[in-house]
Amino acid sequence: MIYTFEKSDLITKQLRKFTTAYTHHVVGQYANIDFWINEVVTSLKAIDEHKKRFDKLYTAQKEWTEDHGTVIHEYCFICNGRCEFSNGKPSLPVYKQEKGLRKELVDAAYFFLLRCFRIGLLTREELKQKCDTIGTSIDPNDLE
Numbered sequence: 001m002i003y004t005f006e007k008s009d010l011i012t013k014q015l016r017k018f019t020t021a022y023t024h025h026v027v028g029q030y031a032n033i034d035f036w037i038n039e040v041v042t043s044l045k046a047i048d049e050h051k052k053r054f055d056k057l058y059t060a061q062k063e064w065t066e067d068h069g070t071v072i073h074e075y076c077f078i079c080n081g082r083c084e085f086s087n088g089k090p091s092l093p094v095y096k097q098e099k100g101l102r103k104e105l106v107d108a109a110y111f112f113l114l115r116c117f118r119i120g121l122l123t124r125e126e127l128k129q130k131c132d133t134i135g136t137s138i139d140p141n142d143l144e
Contacts, residue, residue, distance in 0.1 A: 004046045008101045011039050015108035019115050029112075030121045033130070040109045040134050047102050054095050065090050109134050114142055 001009075015036065018029050029036065064070065072090040076083035110131065117127045124143070131138050 002050070002096060004043075004050050005096075005098055005101055008043045008047055008098070008105050011036075011043055012101070012105045012108045015040075015105075015112045019108070019111045023119055026112075026115055026119060027121065030116050033116070036109070036112070037130060037133055040105060043105060044102060044135065047098050047105075050098065051095070054093070058093055058095070061090075061092055065092075106134055106136050110136050117143075 018026055021029075070090050071088040073082040073088055074086040075081075113122065113127055113130050113134075116122045117124070122130070128138060
């Protein structure tokens, strides 16, 4: 899996745990709320810039293999050696898009913040500020 996506998924899973954890556990995590918000913001930025980083990686590998005449033959499982049917061209990385990870991360952070609000750790204004920071709005129905 791609590092950027793996990290986002890990943060999402952690934040989801906090939404159903015992209140005293949530209070402990709230003590580090700036850390968690920063993790979310950093991860969102990494997701948003993934294509740009991939393009650089792809271009660098392509140019290197072309400039240096890199030859890589596939392994043959029949003769346990170099495959005679391999064309010798190194395979270049394939771009993989994130599929909903960004939304899942924002949602997990939102519901953690909402839980903090509901147990009295955040005021409405603080909730709004933190939601603005992670790029989401507050559903008025969630405040009732």
